[in-house]
Amino acid sequence: DAxxxxxxxxxxxxxxxxxxxxxxxxxxxxxxxWYRQTMMRGLELLIYFNNNVPIDDSGMPEDxxxxxxxxxxxxxxxxxxxxxxxxxxxxxxxxxxxxxSDTQYFGPxxxxxxx
Amino acid sequence: ELKVEQNPLFLSMQEGKNYTIYCNYSTTSDRLYWYRQDxxxxxxxxxVLLSNGAVKQEGRLMASLDTKARLSTLHITAAVHDLSATYxxxxxxxxxxxxxxxxxxxxxxxx
Numbered sequence: 001d002a003x004x005x006x007x008x009x010x011x012x013x014x015x016x017x018x019x020x021x022x023x024x025x026x027x028x029x030x031x032x033x034w035y036r037q038t039m040m041r042g043l044e045l046l047i048y049f050n051n052n053v054p055i056d057d058s059g060m061p062e063d064x065x066x067x068x069x070x071x072x073x074x075x076x077x078x079x080x081x082x083x084x085x086x087x088x089x090x091x092x093x094x095x096x097x098x099x100x101s102d103t104q105y106f107g108p109x110x111x112x113x114x115x
Numbered sequence: 116e117l118k119v120e121q122n123p124l125f126l127s128m129q130e131g132k133n134y135t136i137y138c139n140y141s142t143t144s145d146r147l148y149w150y151r152q153d154x155x156x157x158x159x160x161x162x163v164l165l166s167n168g169a170v171k172q173e174g175r176l177m178a179s180l181d182t183k184a185r186l187s188t189l190h191i192t193a194a195v196h197d198l199s200a201t202y203x204x205x206x207x208x209x210x211x212x213x214x215x216x217x218x219x220x221x222x223x224x225x226x
Contacts, residue, residue, distance in 0.1 A: 031212045043158075043203070043216045056213060091157065095212060102212050103148065106158040 002026075004107035006092050012113045018080040021110045024073055025094030033104060034067055034077050035091040043091075049075065050097055082114045117141055119217035121204060127223045128194050136220045138187040138204035147180050147187045148214060150203040158203065162189075194224045 005024040013019055025032045033048040047057040049069045057067070064083070069075040079086055089111050093104040118141040128134050140147070149161040162171045164180035164187060171178050175198065177190045187204055201221045205214040 033212075033214075042218050045213060045216075048213060050212060056211075093158075097212050102146070102207065103160050103163050104214060105160065106150075108157050 004092055004094050004105055006090075006107040006110050008110060009108060010111050010113075012115065013082055014115050015083055016081045017114075018078065019082045019086075019112060019114075021077040021090050021092075021112070023075045023077070023092030023107060025075070025092070026105055027073070029094035029096055029105075030072075031095045031097035031102065031104075032069060032075050033093040033095075034075070035093065035106075036088045037091060037109075038088045046077070079112075082112075084114045087112055087114050117208065117215045119204060119206060119215055121202075121217035121220050123220060124218060125221050125223075127225065128191075130195055130224055130226055131193050133193065134191050136189040136191070136202055136204075136222075138189070138217055140185050140187075140204075140206045140215070142208065143185075144182070144206040144208060146207045147178075148205045148207075149178050149187070149189055150205065152201045152203065152219070154200075161202075191222075194222075196224050196226070198222060199224045 007022045031050045034046040037043045046059045047067045052069045067077045089109045091106050091109045093106045095102045095104045120139045122137050147164040150158040152158045162178040167182040169180045175192045180187045201219045203219045205216040207214050
């Protein structure tokens with residue numbers, strides 16, 4: 001199994017530009033999560049989907065952030081317009097989403113730098 | 116408020132020594148997770164603890180769960196340099212897939 005796949009692995013952009021991060025979850029997993037990690041704030045859950053439906057987006061910082069999951073094998077996190085404070089590592093994770101043991105498996109992350 | 120407290124936040128220990136990392140969580144849960152993160156890398160699942168009194172061991176690491184005390188521990192036995200990493204605990208609430216993560220414990224093992 002290839003695990004969770006994220007692209008790009010690194011992104012450098014200028015303030016005001018649109019950024020799109022992509023994620024392919026593990027095949028057969030029903031839940032998908034987007035996290036952001038910074039030194040100051042640690043690991044934050046931004047949004048999660050179950051069966052392609054957004055369940056909890058309370059962690060999305062503001063309207064500049066949006067996430068979609070058009071099908072079971074693909075999700076995007078978009079930032080428009082980007083700001084320097086959005087610089088962070090963004091992780092995507094997926095899980096089976098079953099009661100009892102819903103271990104989340106993390107992708108390699110996208111390191112975003114906004115200049 | 117859903118919250119996880121880990122302590123210590125930083126731990127520098129000598130090879131061969133034993134130590135315990137503590138994880139307190141704020142609400143009733145019977146699912147507790149431990150993850151490891153190497154610098155610049157992703158998070159790797161270590162243990163899933165699913166019931167009160169659960170104990171799991173892998174190599175020099177042993178995790179346990181006390182749901183009544185809302186406490187999990189990660190015990191390190193005879194530490195080696197390869198264990199140097201940041202360790203996170205997380206718990207999930209009932210009827211949700213969401214995990215609440217702690218701040219992490221950064222472990223450094225020196226000769």
